[in-house]
Amino acid sequence: MITDRQTETGQGRVNQLGGVFINGRPLPNHIRLKIVEMAAAGVRPCVISRQLRVSHGCVSKILNRYQETGSIRPGVIGGSKPKVTTPDVEKRIDDYKKENPGVFSWEIRDRLVKEGVVDKASAPSVSSISRILRGGKRDDDPRKDHSIDGILGECPTVLIHCLHSPPHTAPIVPHTLPP
């Protein structure tokens, strides 16, 4: 059985501060907004944490992210990175390297094409190959920089303006609907 007051749906959980959250899922947008609003208004993080009943670790993280990226939104969850090479191709590259550790990337590319492992047109770039050679890692991760910070309409001036409205009015969320 689960402790605390969980909702019937089993989704809601309550943290040490009495705040509701859903484990594994981002905080709702209006709370993220509020955190940034308050910080912009000069409220200390510890106060924000207590008042909104969000763990200080989370407040810290969200504020930090906002400072770095200018975005209120959580990162992109789930899915896999688009792969430029198939697992099969990666294995071949690995094999070639094992046979001849000093091999150049362009040589590998040539060989992949020559042996018909890949089509000439769709062959991985030399830099892709060298990346695979180097790390055995995945290709580079431009995921974060891809984030488009404009789409939310989260202009700080708007946030501050929100803040100035009387506390009893409903929080004005500028149509920030997650897909």
Added chain:
DNA sequence: TCCGTGACGGTTGAA
């Protein structure tokens, strides 16, 4: 007391 950090248990979604 405040806050940065990372382990932890969790969910997600393209491949």
Added chain:
DNA sequence: CCTTCAACCGTCACG
């Protein structure tokens, strides 16, 4: 359609 698995989540506890 089902499974994988690396990405992110917020909370908690430590320092």
